[in-house]
Structure formats: C-alpha cells, structure tokens
Amino acid sequence: MSPQHSRPSRAKASSPPPVSPPTARAGGCVLHSAMVGALPMVNDLLRRTRLETFLGEALPKEDGRTKLSPTKALLVLLRNLLLSREPIYGVGEWAARYAPDLLGLTKNEVGLLNDDRVGRALDKLFAADVPSLVLRVASRVVKEFGLRLDELHNDSTTFSFFGAYPRRDTH
Template sequence: MSNNPYVMPDITAVSPGAVPVITMLCRTAKIGEIINQMVQWNENNSKITPGLPIESLIVCIICGRKPLWKVEEFWAKQDLKLLFDGTDITLDQLNDDAYGRALDKLSEVKMEELVSRCSLVMLAAHDLKISTVHFDTTSKSVQGVYENGAFGDFLITYGHSKDRRPDLKQFKIGAAVQEDGQPVMGQILSGNKSDKEWNPEAALKVLSSSIKRDSKMSSLSPTAPSYQQIP
C-alpha cells in the first residue's frame, strides 16, 4: 500500500455515460414489471425475473453496445446496486443463458400491447396528455434469405428503403408519438408497407386502444396526414 496520504486505493472510478439516465427511464416505464405480468414464469424456480434482463438489454442497446452477447462485460463496469435499486441482481445472473431464456419468453408477448402498456405508464408518470399525434415509419435493412409467408402476414421483403439500401430486404417500424414526443403506439411492419397505407390504420388503432380511454383523447381523423390534431 502506498504511503501517499492522497492515494485512495479502495475507490474505483467509472464513466457510466448515459446508463443511469436510460436505466431510470426504463424503470419509470416499468418495462420489467410489465413483462413479468405478461409472460409465463415461475417465481419459485427463477433466480431472476424475466423482465429484468430485457430491461437491462434495452439499456445496452440504447447506450450503444453492438454485440448482444457477453453482456455481463458491459454491466461489470456499472454499479448494479445503484442502477437496479430494490432488486437482488448480481453480475453473474446477467449471463447469455439468462438473456436467452428471457428473450424466448418475450417472443410469446404481443409487442404492441407491451409498448402500449409502457406508454400509458410514462404518460401517467409525467402527467402528459394527448392533443396531437404524429405517425411515422422507418426501415431496417437485413441480410440473408427470408421466404415470403414465413412470418404470417409479416413480410421481410423489398420496399422503399429509408436507410438507402434498396438492394436489401427490410422490415419497417411504425410509431405514434404525442405532442411532447412521448410514444403512444408502436408496430413492426412488413418491408413494403407504405406510410400512406399505414397512417390511417395506425390512427384507427390508437382510437380503439386503451391509450385513448386512459388519456382522455377525444377524436382523431384516420384519413388526415401524419400529424393528427385532436380538438
């Protein structure tokens, strides 16, 4: 040990970046809690809830981690007790097997319902209302062979590429946000789905969803352009 009185060997400095903020937003949205309610799992046989790995994986993705394996290496540089206060999570529980099991359970969930439920929680947490909804889509290119019909009505196929890769097949992501930028609905779409076709469909879906009932939304024109004004 050094005799220098200014050396503090028991302190380890870390640079968390945006991780604490993103983690808190995910926990405010109760992503993990909602997933736990939606999937089948046995608390008595589980060392970790299925929602917690998914919540932590979202943090990894948003904070820029590209390879989604050996994720425990990412969390080894973070303060788990501080970030996931109220849980008994340990680093060894955030292993690839745990993430694989959680993702298998997540595959059984209706993603639109999950997004809607988390959106309602965030609207309530920030006391946000809905008077205007903006609809938009983006495309995600993929590589490999995908046979039409392999995923039911969902097709990975060629379409208008918003990331400028018309040579690749793609799928699309559609989202609706209210005037403050808070998402209120999200969908995974076929790669050839047009905005003109999706916008009115999405407007009708928002009108008929729990988002409308719980946010006091009055009316929405399904034939209007991407910005929808609610009186």
C-alpha cells in the first residue's frame, strides 16, 4: 500500500486526563478549590426523599467487580442533570470540579466516573422495577413534604411525543 493510501491507525484514542480542582501552594500549605454551587440544596432534597436508599434497594445486586456502585453513579448523574446537564461522557469531568463529599463520593471514586460506568448504572436502572421505585419515591415525597393528594396527580401511564412529523393526508 502506498504512503498516500495508508490506513488510519486503529489504536484506541486515549482518554483526556482527569480534571483536577484548582490548587494553590504557598508557604508549605496547599489549598484545593472545589465548587459547591447548589449541591447542598439538591442534597437536602435527595436526603429527604430517601432516593439513595430506594435506588439501592431497587437496583440489581452488585458483584465483587463493581468499583463504583450504580446507585452512586446514578445520583451523580441526577445531580448533573439538575445543575448542569452535561452529556454522559462529560459527567466525570463535571464531577471533578466539585467537592467529592457533596457528590456522595470519595476523591478516588470521582476518578472512576466515566460514560461506560454511568451507562452500566443506567442499564441496571432500566432492569429494575421502575414503577415500584417511582411509587416508593412519590409516596415518600407526599409524606415528607406534606402534600395533599387532592392537589397531586401521579399518572405513570401517560406518554408524550414531541417532534416534527410528516403531514399525512387524512382524506
């Protein structure tokens, strides 16, 4: 094969280096900066809804190979969706900018977040009994926040479709 027609390399592209929070050094001291943002408020809502407990009970049991629990990965994804809406491949980089404890993670666990791991956690969620999970969370929210059920309608059978559809002649 001539040099002009050489095949592209099939070597796997390397992952970008993990993003570390900004660090300052002076006088033998080290200061690590991390974002906090609205995480304390979101965490309070998550705590009050007991979502971590309900997810842990609903998801299939983990095996010994699991390095980051699917529950933790899903809760980080939820925080991301509420605060930033990064794509799944950017969740690890997003999480690295925040204080790990506010994400329910250790510093080492933040480094484990990647799109494959979050995707596997979503697979486990889809394999769970989601209607029962939704019912447990909704029941907890009603109780915790003192919601009156005459003011709330939870219809899990409604489907909405949005988008551009070709027009059909109805004649």
